Amino acid sequence: MKKRIVSLSDTTVSERDTILPEEEYRLQKESLKKQYKALPGLHKAVILTAIGACSLVVIQFIWIIALQYQISLLQEQNRLQEIRLVQLEQASDKHNNLLYSTYESLQDLTKKWHDLRFQVLENTWKLGN
Numbered sequence: 001m002k003k004r005i006v007s008l009s010d011t012t013v014s015e016r017d018t019i020l021p022e023e024e025y026r027l028q029k030e031s032l033k034k035q036y037k038a039l040p041g042l043h044k045a046v047i048l049t050a051i052g053a054c055s056l057v058v059i060q061f062i063w064i065i066a067l068q069y070q071i072s073l074l075q076e077q078n079r080l081q082e083i084r085l086v087q088l089e090q091a092s093d094k095h096n097n098l099l100y101s102t103y104e105s106l107q108d109l110t111k112k113w114h115d116l117r118f119q120v121l122e123n124t125w126k127l128g129n
Contacts, residue, residue, distance in 0.1 A: 036044070 036047075039047070
């Protein structure tokens with residue numbers, strides 16, 4: 001099995017053994033720049049458009065992740081608000097029941113008071129005759 005080394009620079013395999021990796025990187029970078037400068041304008045526009053489209057996709061992906069995180073936070077807040085609302089409704093029902101029983105007790109006391117008052121007046125009237 002042969003090893004294949006891919007290089008964009010113009011160096012040969014025998015020269016590559018003596019070149020440092022940093023130098024090889026610089027040579028490949030210069031080679032890419034030369035190839036890009038040799039391209040016609042339409043090809044450059046296509047390349048720049050592709051790079052812009054890829055950048056836009058990455059930005060949209062990050063934005064979608066941020067929005068999904070915000071949605072999860074809002075769902076959690078919604079769940080907590082629903083729990084609080086149920087608790088408030090239960091407390092309201094409890095207070096309404098307490099108010100109703102207090103009202104009924106007050107009505108019973110009022111009725112007993114009137115009955116007692118009527119008996120006192122009746123007894124007073126009987127004593128007066």
